Amino acid sequence: MPRCGGVLRAAGAAGVPAAAIHGRWPDIAASVPIEPADVVVCHHVLYNVADLVPFVRALTTCAKERVVVELTDRHPRAGLAPLWQEIWGIHRPDGPDATAAAEVVREAGIEVVTESFEVPARPSRGRAAIVAGIRRHLCAGPERDGEIDRLLPGDFDTGRRSVTCLWWPGAAEG
Numbered sequence: 659m660p661r662c663g664g665v666l667r668a669a670g671a672a673g674v675p676a677a678a679i680h681g682r683w684p685d686i687a688a689s690v691p692i693e694p695a696d697v698v699v700c701h702h703v704l705y706n707v708a709d710l711v712p713f714v715r716a717l718t719t720c721a722k723e724r725v726v727v728e729l730t731d732r733h734p735r736a737g738l739a740p741l742w743q744e745i746w747g748i749h750r751p752d753g754p755d756a757t758a759a760a761e762v763v764r765e766a767g768i769e770v771v772t773e774s775f776e777v778p779a780r781p782s783r784g785r786a787a788i789v790a791g792i793r794r795h796l797c798a799g800p801e802r803d804g805e806i807d808r809l810l811p812g813d814f815d816t817g818r819r820s821v822t823c824l825w826w827p828g829a830a831e832g
């Protein structure tokens with residue numbers, strides 16, 4: 659189930675009309691009954707997009723003024739690479755990162771501007787919940803929790819996060 663309930667609730671609370679359309683972008687782009695927007699935003703989605711170019715081109719055709727894409731500087735799971743090595747003996751990459759994403763967009767002929775900044779730390783979920791969440795990402799059972807707890811830095815998940823916005827002009831008429 660897509661994670662859009664929070665966005666719809668926030669829009670409702672702000673009195674902004676909102677609708678959710680379930681589907682994979684850009685596959686559903688042609689069937690989305692929306693007018694081009696002044697600004698199109700895409701928040702922390704690029705990580706799982708295998709083919710960035712059609713994805714960002716479809717965003718561009720929906721925006722009259724600007725497309726703004728936010729993502730963390732490094733892939734959110736890149737920090738788990740040492741644990742993959744320790745728990746499973748599997749080498750995982752140290753990226754990709756926002757610079758690589760920007761290069762791909764640029765190579766597609768889009769004049770992308772990047773802006774990096776820090777966002778405040780999220781309230782801690784508590785060590786046990788953090789460990790359990792990471793264990794699920796690592797596809798391990800709860801019997802590995804103690805080991806994962808020992809391997810994780812004490813302040814894991816609570817620090818400020820470095821994020822990057824990529825933005826470029828929209829191409830929709832209007």
Ligand SMILES: C[S@@+](CC[C@H](N)C(=O)[O-])C[C@H]1O[C@@H](n2cnc3c(N)ncnc32)[C@H](O)[C@@H]1O
Nearest residue numbers: 660661681682683684700701702703704706707
């Ligand atoms: C890290 S969550 C971010 C959710 C929300 N945008 C936010 O910022 O809270 C990433 C979401 O992107 C969705 N997603 C990944 N690739 C997608 C695609 N090609 N089309 C639509 N959604 C996609 C995933 O299903 C997941 O719900």
